[in-house]
Amino acid sequence: MKFNLLPILALISSSHAWLPFEENREPLLGRDGSSLFKNSLSSDGKRWLPGSTPIRGVNLGSLFVSEPWMMTPTWNGMNCPQSEPRSEFDCMLKLGQTGGDAAFQKHYQDWIPESDFDKMASYGLNTVRIPVGYWMYEDIVYRDSEHFPRGGLAHLKRICGYASNRGFYIILDLHGAPGAQVANNAFTGQYTPNPGFYQDYQFDRAYKFLAWLRQVVHENTEFRNVGMFEVVNEPLREFEDSGKTTYMRNTFYPTAYKTIRDKEASLGITSNNYVHIQFMNKLWNSGDPQQYLTNNNFAAYDDHRYLKWSGISQDKDTYLRTSCNDDRSGDAAHGWDWPVLVGEWSLSAPLDGNQEWNDYWRPDNNKDFYSRWFKAQVLAYEKHVAGWIFWSWKTELGSDYRWSYSAAVDAGVIPKDLNSIANSGACNGF
Template identity: 50%
Template sequence: MRHSLLAGLVAIAAPASAWLPGVHKDIYARDGSNLFNTSAVPSGDSSKRWLPASGKIRGVNMGSLFVFEPWLAETEWQNMGCGAYQSEFDCVSGLGQSAANAAFQKHWGSWITKDDITQMQSYGLNAIRIPVGYWMDESIVYSDSEHFPQGGLSYLSQLCGWASDAGFYIIIDMHGAPGAQVASNPDTGQYAPSAGFYVDYQYDRGTTFLGWLANQIHTDNNMRNVGMIGIVNEPVQGSSDDSTLLSYFYPNAYNAIRNAESALGITSNNYLHVEPMNELWGAGNPNQNLNNPVFMAYDDHRYLKYDSSVTVSQSAYLENSCTANRNSDNETPTIVGEFSLSPPTDVQDDSDWDTSTQQAFYKQWFAAQVTNYESNTAGWAFWAWKGQLGDYRWSYQDAVSAGVIPQNINDVYNENACSGY
C-alpha cells in the first residue's frame, strides 16, 4: 500500500482459466467436509461465501503483518521495541537479530489470528491478500548487510491454513522487493534512500524469491487455496526504470513461477495466476515483453486520496467511484487489490470528511467503490483488515463496527449508491 480478485477469472491468452476454489476443484477442510458442497447450502443463504451470482473476490489485505507499516499500527510498533525506527530493516538492525526475531514472531502470532479469519468469514468475505517481503526466503538475504526478521514462513503457512480451511481464496504479494522498489517508504520493509530494485542482480533475487514461493505454495497443504502471486507491489511510475522492469524482470518473474511448477509436475489446471500491476498503475504495459503467457491477472490500486485529477468533494468522489472504468486497459482479469476510504491528508479532518459525522457518506462511498469494482473487474481487496489509527477509513473491521460497511457484504447493494450515475 502507498502511504507517503472468481468465477469469471479467465486467462488473457489461455484456453481455460486456472483454478478458483469451488469452481475448478473442490476444497476440503481438515475434517474432510467439502467447503463448496452447494447442494448443502440452502438457496439464498447468505452464509455461502462464494456467491454464484457475483463470482467476485471480496477480500481484505493483511496490512502490517509480514511487511510492517508503522503509520498503520504505531502502538504495536512501539510495543515491539521498534518505535525509534522507520522500517523493519532499521528495527532489526537496531535491536539485533535475536531480540528482533522474538519481537516480530510475537507480532506475527497475534496481529492476525484464527478468530480474525472467522470474523471475516462471518462478514461474507471470501479472500485475503497477504503482503510479504523477499526476506521470507532467508537464503537470499545478504547476512552481512541486510537486516530482516527471521522465522516468518511458519506463520505465513499457519495463516494460509486457517484461510484455506475457511474456504478463502488467497493472494500473496511481493510487497517488499530486493533493494526496495520505491525510495523512502517502509512498505518495502526498508526505508531506502533510493529505489535499488531496478538492476539485474536485484531482479534476479526477486525472481528467485518468486520461484521459491511458488514451490512453497504447491508443496504446503496449508497453502492449497493460494491462487495468485503478485510479482511486485507498486513499482516506480513513469521512470526510466520501467524499461528494464518490463523487459527483464516481468518475463523472468513469470518464468520463475512456471519453472517451479514444471519441476513439481504441476498441471495447467492448477497453475498459479501471475499478477503484475496493471497498465493503469503507470509503470508501463506489463504484457509488453511476455510471449503468450497463460493464467495472468492484473493488480489495480485505487486511492482517490492520491489522485489529483479528481475534485476533492463528496459528490465528485461518489461520481468517480461509480463511473471510473478500472479495466479500461482491457487487462483481464483485473483485481482492485488495494483501496480505502481516505481523502487527501490535508482535508481528512475537515468537517466534510469527519468520520464521526459523515458515516452516511462513507457508507455510500464504500458501496459505490465495490459496486463498480464488482461490475467492471474480478473483485477487490480493501486496505486493510485492521489498524490502530482509530480511523475506520483504513480498517475494514472498524468500518463494520461503525456501520459504514455492512456486516453482510451482500447488503452493500441495498445502498443503490450508483443508481444516479
C-alpha cells in the first residue's frame, strides 16, 4: 500500500533523535498520520503495561553484515567460502572486488523485500535495528589490505526509506568495527584471531564513520526516523582483556560521543534533535560505559540477553522462571545504564548444541513451550526496560524458527497480536 508522505513530512524534521515514547517530543507517525507510540489499551480499557507503548522490534541481521551460520543457502549461492574462515572479508578475497560487489549487491536487494516491512507493521512491531559495518563508508577502507563489498549505502538508504514510510523507529548499529572488535566472529565482517579495534588509528576510523553516517542521516529524508546510533556492538568483555576494555571506555566511548555531537552542531542540528548514542550496558561486562563519559545527555544502553549463554540450568522451568523474573534495568531507580533496550535476544536453547534437536528441545514438537517463553521474555523486557529487539527478522535455518521472528510467527509460536501477551498467563506459577 502506498500513501502520500507530504503532509507527514511537513511535520517532522530530517531525523528523529528521541526515543519514540518520550514525552514532549514530536511522535513518530504511522501510515495514517497518527502517533505509532501512543498509549496502548487492552480490550478492558486498562493499560496492559505501564507507560507508553514500548519498543518492539527486530534486527535486520545478515543484511549488511553477513553471518553465514544464519544464511547458509544464500552464502553458498554467492559462492562464498564453505569452510572457516567465513566472513564478508573472506568472501570478497575469494570472489575479487568486481565479482564480490555483484554478489553482495544482489544479496542487499533480495534479503529483505519491501513487503516484509508491511508484515512487521501488521505484527505490531514498531522498531528495526540495522547492523552495519564500517566498510559502508568506502573512503576509510584500506583498499590494499581490506576486502569488503561496495555499494551498501544506497541499499541502506532504500531500506530506511521503507521503514520510515511505515513509521518505524530506526537504530543504526556499528556491528563491524575497524580491525574487528572481537576474535573469530563473522559479525565483525572479518574473521580474525586478533581483534585489532582497540588502538588509536582504528578508533579514528570509527570516529570518521560515525561522523559520516550522522551527516548522511541528516541530509537524506529516507533516514528521518533514525533516532539512535550504537557506537560498537558486543565489544570484548573485561575477562577477555581488561586493558583493551578500559582503553575503549576511557578513550573511544567519550570521543565517539563527542564526535557525533560535534557533527550535529556543525550541521546546525538543535539539541532536541540529537540522536541517542548507545553503548553496551554494564551487564555486558565490558565495564561501566558511563565511567569516563563527561556528558550522557541522550545516551542509551544496549542489553543482549541470550539465556543459553547465561550459565543457568538447561531445563524449561529454569528458562521460564528466569525470564519471568528478569529485571535488566540496573538498580531500582535506574541509576545507571538507562534507558535500556534489550537489543538482542532469541528463542535459541539450550547451551549444548548436541541437545538442540533432541525431543526435549526440538522446535517442531515444543511449540507450546517456545510460545510461552517468548511471552515471558516480552513481559519482562516491557515491564523493566524500554523494550526489546528480537534477533533476527529472518534466517535460513529451515524448520528452526528459534532465531527468526518471521518464521516463528508463521509457526504460530509468536502471536500476531502482541497486546494479547499481557493476559496470556505466561508467567503464572513463576
